[in-house]
Amino acid sequence: MSDKGDAMDLDVDGPRGAKRKAEVLEDTTTPRRIKLLDQDVVNKIAAGEIIVAPVHALKELIENAVDAGSTSLEVLVKDGGLKLLQITDNGCGIDKDDLPILCERFTTSKLQKFEDLQSIATYGFRGEALASISHIAHLTVTTKTRESNCAWRAYYESGKLAPTKPGQSPDPKPVAGRQGTQITVEDLFYNVPTRRRAFRSTSDEYNKIIDMVGRYAIHCSNVAFSCKKHGESSTSIAVQANASCLDRIRQIYGASVANELTEFATSDDRWAFRAKGLATNANYSTKKTTILLFINHRCVESSNIRKAIEQTYSSFLPKNGHPFVYLSLEIDPHRVDVNVHPTKREVNFLNEDEIIQAICEHIRSKLASVDASRTFLTQSLLPGSARSAPESQQQEAASAPLKTNTGATRRTPVRPNENNLVRTDTNLRKITSMLPPAGATTRSSAATDSHMAHRPDTEMIEYKTVDREATACRLISVRELRAAVREDMHHELTEIFANHTFVGVVDECRRLAAIQGGVKLYLVDYGRLCFEYFYQLGLTDFGNFGVIQFSPPLDLRELLSLAAEQEKRASGDGKGEDDDFDVSEIVELVADQLIERREMLLEYFSLEISPTGELLSIPLLIKGYTPAIAKLPRFLLQLGPHVNWTEEKACFETFLKELASFYVPEQLPASPGVEGGPSSEEETDVDDDIKARRSQVRWALEHVLFPAFKARLVATKSLMQGGILEVADLKGLYRIFERC
Known part of the structure; x- marks a missing residue:
């Protein structure tokens, strides 16, 4: 027995031993005494559970600001929030007498007794967020209430008031400030070096912050949000307080998502819930599911809800396609347990399976109704389809040698994916070639193209150049008008017009024209476009017409x-x-x-x-076009x-x-063959002046005005309301046909 005991003693230093060394081991036969942990250790452990990353600190601060009745939140970030994380709101503020205990644990104004958790209606309730932040960062709070004559600024360390400099008083200092609260978090995890070294990329942390701000910006109606990096003038997110939920999604996630959203709302008294939100239809899919889930206005995650929604969309989207869903779920507070996660990221509620099933069935019915109501007109073979392939590919196919020996393989050109083809040459195809012949006097598309390539004889204008130097405009009023146009710019729409391809005039009576942007076809009101362009031209060429x-x-x-x-x-x-x-x-x-x-x-x-x-x-205003x-x-x-x-x-x-x-070009009688226009026989009786003016307007639109839009039009947000309409998306059509 003694030999075995000696062997066991020697095995302590063996290769399989623990990190503890033999000389520091105590007698294992004596139980270790239980000791009360130091309060500072307790607080840092709690802080590590609640503040895992800068985005978690921001989430807690956003929720506190919204609880305070704020209508405007400004977020400032430096180095992904590790160096600086600042949030400013215009809420009710914090009373000066409450500042000494503001950052102590379990100090809150939202909860008095445990039973209050059953009807909690605020974001926060534990009183641990600011306390946790103060133990792992330098925290500054500047606040002002409506009744206070000035703002008060306080510094905190480890949950207690601290002086700004050694020897000074830690009491809050009076400063100038506006109503509300500004919380500044500096040097996050400065005393937890292991945690700080775990963050390798500040840009990744900033992206997480942008995602969190965007989620609350979409859900919190009537609240303005802005977020930007420290030292930069432009904001990553800027949402106005009066923006609708759809406009917020369009601004944060893009028009490609917002244009395909379907609104839904359902409720059931049996399970005491109400659900509403926005979900993309079958025209939209992406590689990753995006779900913005709010339960009782709290941003949470639920793997069960995510799986159920993905399963619902699997029968509507192509393989590997995923949706975008914003879901706001309100449940009777007595049925919800919010106190199950330190960061309130997860919640438990009764009848979870029944509620999820009811929501998914409602979304499925919405998707089915939208899917059944879509109709697409197709043509089996378009005229001139032999020219649809790029000329370089046709030449490559024609010049590819055919090898006659049995062991050789035949060279074939690589065919691109059709749903990615973009028409770039306006001379390849005209919209007139797709229209049926209007009569015996109608010319062929080739003749029409040849005719439209030359300016109408009635529009021949002589221009005279004078030696006059351009004068620089120094009027403040004109500069302010120019700035107002730039501030109202819609970036995505401006990009569309800057890279568009003119397809043709659709209707001179309603002033409609068709343009192509990428693989999408748009119908535009060229009357409104011309008004915007000529107004902007008047501002840029002011005094030099x-x-x-x-x-x-x-x-x-x-x-x-x-x-x-x-x-x-x-x-x-x-x-x-x-x-x-x-x-x-x-x-x-x-x-x-x-x-x-x-x-x-x-x-x-x-x-x-x-x-x-x-x-x-x-x-x-412009050469080549006369009003x-x-x-x-x-x-x-x-x-x-x-x-x-x-x-x-x-x-x-x-x-x-x-x-x-x-x-702006005037409204002209509709062309022959267009609904509401004259027949080919009646067209011969139309005034020659109208015919000539129609020819002039068509030529000017194709060769003067739309090229000018491409060069210098700043598309404003007002054009989104009826100025442009997407009528076809080649990729969307291919996704629909793929399911067929």
Whole structure:
């Protein structure tokens, strides 16, 4: 027995031994005494459970800010949140008397007794978040309530108030500040080096922060969110308080997701729940499932809900396709246990299987109804399909040698995936080649292309270049108007127009044209596009317009009389009480206004009027396109009541908008063969002037205006409301046909 005992003693230092060394081992026959852990160790252990990464600290701070009734949250991050993590809100603030115990554990204003957990309606309740952060970072709190005369700033270390410098008082200091609270977390995990070294990439941590801010920005309606890196002027996320849930998703996750979302809502009194949200339809799929899940307004994760939703979509999406789902689930608080995870990332609730099944069945019914309502018109063989392949591939196929020996293989060209083909040459195919012949007099597509390649004879204009240096605009009002356009820019839409391919004019009556962007086909209102473009052109070329001269000059008062009489006839048809007005009085009033300001009109807008009332010239905005002269009288008349002549900025803005309206192509009768247009026999009776103007507008749109949009149009957000419509997506069609 003694030999065996000696062998066991020697085995302590053997290769299989533990990290403990023999000389420090105590007598194992004596039990170790149980000791109370030091409070600092307890707090750091708790902090490690709650604050695992910077994004967890941010989540706790966002929830506290929303609980405080904030309507605006600003997040500032440096080095992925490890160096600096700051959140500023405009909530109710923290009372000065509560600051000494603010960062102590289990100090909260949201919970009094354990039974309150059964009806908790706030994000936080334990009072551990700030305490945990203060034990592993340098924490600064600046806060101001509505009743306070000033803001108060306090520094915390290990849950207690601390002085900013040795020897100073740790009491909060009065400072200037706005209502709300600003919490600054610096040097996160500075005293936990092992945890800090685990973060290898600050960019990954910042991406996690952006994801968390985006989730709460989508769910928290009427709350503005912004997030940016320290030292950068641009924000990674900037959501306005009045933005809708759909607009928030579009801004954060992109239009490709937002355009395919379907709204859903369901409830069941048996299980005491209500669910609502937005889910993508069968047209959208990605490589990874994205689920924004909020249970009782708390951002949580649920593997059961994720698996059930993925199973629901598996019958609608192609293989390896995944959806995007935003789900807000409200359950009776008595049925939910929120106190199951330190970071409240997970919750337990009763009847989980029944609730998940009810939600998934509702989503399945929504997907089925959307899927059944879609109709696609197809054509088995398009005319001229032999030219659809790129010429380089056709030449490669034609020049590939065929080897006659039996052991050789035949060379075949590599065919690209059809759903990725992009039409880049506008001469390959015209939209007119897809239309049925309108009659015997209709020309072939080749003849039409040849005709449209040349400018109409009625549009031949002579231009004269003058030696005049461009003047730089230093007016603050014009610069502010330019800045307003840039701030209203829709980046994705601007990118579409910058890289689009013009397909053709669809309807001159409704001013519709078709363009291609990538593998998508869009229908655009070229009237609204022209208005935006000419208004922006007026701002960029302010004071440097070209000139359209009239020889002989036109009588200003005669033009105004034409417009006023037409306005009176139109208003007289309405039989209103105030429709009767004196034409001569209106004409003189507007003429006097224009003549009085003729020097300013000439200097800034190249609109020249003589002292006797002769119209000598109007501004030229773009070469190659002439506005309809028939709109000139109304344009001049509108300058009187519709231009604010009393304020500089408003004057320039309203004048340029009237000028842009004048330059917008007019609505013309529909072309033959188009719904609402004349037949081929009736077309012969149409006025030759209308035919000529239609030809001019079509040529200008294809060869002048849309190329100009491509070069310098800043697409504004207002164009998203009816200005552009996606009518086909080649990749989406292929996904639908793949399931068929």
